[in-house]
Amino acid sequence: MRPRSGDTDRFGRFAESFARYMGTARFLIWMTMLILVWVVWNVPYGPERPRWDEYPFIFLTLMLSLQASYAAPLILLAQNRQEARDRVQQEQDRRADAQSHADMEFLAREVASLRLGLGEVATRDFLRSELRDLLESLQEQPDDGDDTGSEAGPDGRGRGRSGPRGH
Template sequence: MADRERLDQPSDPRRRGLRRNLAARREADPERFGRFAESAARFLGTARFITWMTVFILVWLAWNVPWGPDRPRWDAYPFIFLTLILSLQASYAAPLILLAQNRQEARDRIAAEQDRDAASRSHADMEFLTREVASLRIGLGEVATRDFLRSELRGFLADLEKADESDQQD
């Protein structure tokens, strides 16, 4: 939807025909290259990549060794072209890996901030609940307990029994 022209907005007269197509290409998703870098870095860090790279180099070396059968060789010993290809691959792989690491660091920083916020909210909730429990304990200290009520009722019963005995004696 981002690369489609909005119908509720007036069109820009400078962006017509070929210019419009070129401008649309320039306004590509800025995250697309970052996602590409992450997928490339993810692939470069696998055993599959190392295996394929090893196979590629071994085939290259086997085809281009000077003491093998006579056939056309495109990179004679000391394999300058192979060195160039590997250097080119490394020169592209390193920035892609760094870009992927930077994006991961940004995600980790956001996650850490969210964790800190959640921890501070949890801490505030625990402090509030601690104060509530303390106030309940203070409030319960003023409430009559079951044992206190039983002893008071026994005392009233004993007083009533004494009063009843004194009334019967009179």
């Protein structure tokens, strides 16, 4: 009979919490205190009292071996689950990096095309320099004293700059 998915997830979460607890200072302190109490209580050279372990420390060794035999697979299960999560995260990071790289390449091409396009467009500085040159050339022309800027034709009418010549 195969366990249901919810059961394996629950057991996996238990294994992770157990492995996490075994890696704490609290667990090490409690385990050290338990072993010290066990050793002190079962010292064969102390006062006569009932002992848990008739043969010095054989039962303690058995209990520690039993704990290790259960702890190792639970820790491995927790590591496998973490490795699976890390693989999924790494794949998502790889996709995000690939998308970012593609976006950067697109933007680099767009900036390059804008630079090429700007090479053909008159910039503000270029227009300013052209206007300055035009203003200087207008200021350098001799002023003949005529306010209208037009000359009188043979019939006495004024001839403008954009008007017909001689008529």
